[in-house]
Each structure stands twice: as C-alpha cells, then as structure tokens.
Amino acid sequence: MSRPVSRVLTLLELLQAGGVRTVAELADRLGVGERTVRRYVDHLVDLDVPVESVRGRYGGYRLAPGHRMPPLMLTDDEALAVLLGLVAGRRTGITAAAGTAGETAAAKVRRVLPERLRHRLDAVLDSLTFTTAPAESAAPEAAVLLPVADAVRHHRPVAFRYTGGRGGGGGGGGGGERTVYPYGLVAHAGRWYVTGRDLSAGAERTFRLDRVRGARVLPGTFEPPPGPGPAERVLTALATAPYRHAVTVRVQGTAEEIRTRLPASVAIVAAEAGGGAPAGADRAGDEVWCRVEMRAERLDWVPGVLASLDRPFVVERPDELRGLVADLAGRLLDAARQAPPGD
Incomplete structure (x- = not known):
C-alpha cells in the first residue's frame, strides 16, 4: 500500500474515534503538513466519506453521519x-x-x-467451549426492531401485525392488527419483547418481536406511565401468562431468599402482611411467609421446584398439586431406604 493511501486510511481511523480533530493534531499524527491534511480530507470526501469542517477557535474536522457506512477502521x-x-x-x-x-x-x-x-x-x-446448548433463534427482523425502537425512544405509537402464539408469551391477546404505546424493549432468554399499552385491547400487553410484522411508527406522542420498568413488566407478564394451571403456594422465608430459586419470569413472590403464616403451619421464631404464584401448562415439574427451595411450604391450589407433592415425597423416601446394589 502506498504511503499516501495508507495515511488517508489512518486519517479515516483517527476521525472515526469521534470528536473534532484540529488540523495541527492530524498533521502531527500523520507526520505531514497541514496542507497535506486538507488534501487527504478532500480524498475522503471524493470517496463519499462524510467529513465535516468545523470552524472556530477549536475547529477542525469530524466525521458526520452519511447516507452509507464508510470503510470502518478497527484496532x-x-x-x-x-x-x-x-x-x-x-x-x-x-x-x-x-x-x-x-x-x-x-x-x-x-x-x-x-x-x-x-x-x-x-x-x-x-x-472455546460453551456450557449451554445453542439457543433457539428468535431474533426480530431489522425492519421490525428499528421502527419499534424508534417509537420507544420518542414515545410514539407503533402499529404492526401480530401473528401466532398465545399473545407473545405474556398476554399479547392473540394475533391480528395492533396499535401500541411501546414502553420499552427487553431481551430475555434469547427472545426480544416489546411491552406497552395495546390500544386495540385497552390493556397492557407484551409481544414477542419475532412474531411482529409490518411495524410502522404513527403520528402523535404519549407519556409512559410511572411504575415498574419494561424489564419488570415483561417478567411479570411471562410469570402470569394464561397457562392451564394457576399455582398458589405459601413458602416460609423472605422474598429475597425465594427469588434466588424462583426468578421473576417463573413466579410472583410477595411477602405477606403480619408474617403470613398459613393456619396450622409451624412458626419458627420471627420467620415470615411469602405468597408465591405461578402459571404452568403441566404440574409434573412443580413439586421438584418446590422441594429445591428447601423451605417449609403449604400448597393452596390446585388440589391436584398436593397429590403430586405426596407422590414425589414417597418416591424420595423409597429411594432413601433402598440399599446400594451388591450390599
């Protein structure tokens, strides 16, 4: 590569670092005169690289946004x-x-x-080795993500067509045309979500972006409501999605302790007023009890999760769960009584 071409590319790299660079600074970094710097800038402009001249005492050159991305110089x-x-x-x-x-x-x-x-x-x-299997691809299209992000940033309504799913894994209300006041974008467990007020349904909803098509920003503005942030809204929507079974359990322990095993996307954990101990439950000192609510399509995995809490608990609903907990306890007791093979 000839020295002039190399210096022009070095000039581009310096400008891509951001800010305004004076002619004297650029001349010193490139090891050329100031007139040569101006000639190199003209070369970049001829290549459609958007270099701006800044006047004033601290003037010089800077790189401005252009209609296309210029060659990118990386260390x-x-x-x-x-x-x-x-x-x-x-x-x-x-x-x-x-x-x-x-x-x-x-x-x-x-x-x-x-x-x-x-x-x-x-x-x-x-x-490099990963400890987890590759996640299922559910990233949104750029034609969806960019307008939705623009609507979130500028508090503008957005319209789109929603397809498939039980309301996007968090209460989207099924498919069809939607007009939404978007509160925020959330990336969770390999998926992108937008949460906001669905004007079509008159309620807050959460939508999976990979199921959104034809997103377009609409005129007008709105004021986001106070309260939980977008991430908390999405996790709450996931935890309360309309699955087949609604589970309510009282667990002895603080909300912080329980949430280490039951994240917000799985369960809603709330400390009960006055300790919240269920009738007939053992009271150990000043231990508090929390109300835990979950939604599940199947109940077979819930007893194991409750056992992993290693805390006293009482099942409030559904009655079917009590039988499954008793079955698990019986199998564990039988396994504990079994002698190892060969004894």
Whole structure:
C-alpha cells in the first residue's frame, strides 16, 4: 500500500474515534503538513466519506453521519471484540436475525483481518467451549426492531401485525392488527419483547418481536406511565401468562431468599402482611411467609421446584398439586431406604 493511501486510511481511523480533530493534531499524527491534511480530507470526501469542517477557535474536522457506512477502521482488540460478540450473540439467539446477517457481517470483518490477527481469532474460537446448548433463534427482523425502537425512544405509537402464539408469551391477546404505546424493549432468554399499552385491547400487553410484522411508527406522542420498568413488566407478564394451571403456594422465608430459586419470569413472590403464616403451619421464631404464584401448562415439574427451595411450604391450589407433592415425597423416601446394589 502506498504511503499516501495508507495515511488517508489512518486519517479515516483517527476521525472515526469521534470528536473534532484540529488540523495541527492530524498533521502531527500523520507526520505531514497541514496542507497535506486538507488534501487527504478532500480524498475522503471524493470517496463519499462524510467529513465535516468545523470552524472556530477549536475547529477542525469530524466525521458526520452519511447516507452509507464508510470503510470502518478497527484496532486488533476492537476487531476481536466485534467478532466474538457476533459469535456469542448467535449462540444466545439474540443476533441471529432473519437470513444470515450475523454470519455475513462476521465473514466480512474476518476477510479483511491481517493474517496474524485471523490466526489469533481462530485460536480463540477453536479452543472455546460453551456450557449451554445453542439457543433457539428468535431474533426480530431489522425492519421490525428499528421502527419499534424508534417509537420507544420518542414515545410514539407503533402499529404492526401480530401473528401466532398465545399473545407473545405474556398476554399479547392473540394475533391480528395492533396499535401500541411501546414502553420499552427487553431481551430475555434469547427472545426480544416489546411491552406497552395495546390500544386495540385497552390493556397492557407484551409481544414477542419475532412474531411482529409490518411495524410502522404513527403520528402523535404519549407519556409512559410511572411504575415498574419494561424489564419488570415483561417478567411479570411471562410469570402470569394464561397457562392451564394457576399455582398458589405459601413458602416460609423472605422474598429475597425465594427469588434466588424462583426468578421473576417463573413466579410472583410477595411477602405477606403480619408474617403470613398459613393456619396450622409451624412458626419458627420471627420467620415470615411469602405468597408465591405461578402459571404452568403441566404440574409434573412443580413439586421438584418446590422441594429445591428447601423451605417449609403449604400448597393452596390446585388440589391436584398436593397429590403430586405426596407422590414425589414417597418416591424420595423409597429411594432413601433402598440399599446400594451388591450390599
């Protein structure tokens, strides 16, 4: 690469670091005169790179947003961070957008890496092992994510078509056309959600973005309500989704202790006034009791979760759950009484 071309690319890298760079500073960094700096800037402008001239005492040059992305200059650490971020994003399902955008972006960056850096990256990827299986891909399309994010940021209503599911895993109210005041975007367990007030239903709803089509921002504005943030609203919606069984249990212990085993996306945990001990339950000192509410399509996994709490509990509903808890207790007792094979 000729020295002038190399310096023009170095100039672009300096401008991409952000802020206004004076001509004197750029001349010093490039090892050329100020007139040469201005000529290099003209070269970038000829290539449609949006370089702006800033006048005044602290004036100079800066990079402005353009109609297309200019060549991107990255340091070794930045290139590795971008590629590893894409790998991790695909693994969790967050960046696995429609088509192969994540893969093609990674391929483009990797293609222009110096050989020594490419070998360093290959060494990391070849030696890296994940402890969890790849998440199911449920990332939204850019044509959905970008307008919804814009509506959230500027408090604008958004309209879209919603397809499939039981209301998006959190009370979306089924499919069809929707007009929503969006409160926020939330990424949770490999999926993207938008939560807000559904004007079509007159209630707050949570929608999975991978089931949204044709999103468009509408005129007007709204004022987000006070109260829980978007993440808490989404987790509450997931925990209260209309599944087949509604489970209510009283558990002895503080809400903080119980939430370490039952996260907000699984259960709603609330401390009971006055200790909340159920009738007939043992009172151990000043121990408090909490009310735990869950929704489940099947009950077979609930007894094991309750046993893992390692806290006294009382089942309030459904009656069927009491029998399943007794069955699990019987199987555990039988297993404890069994002698090891060969004794």
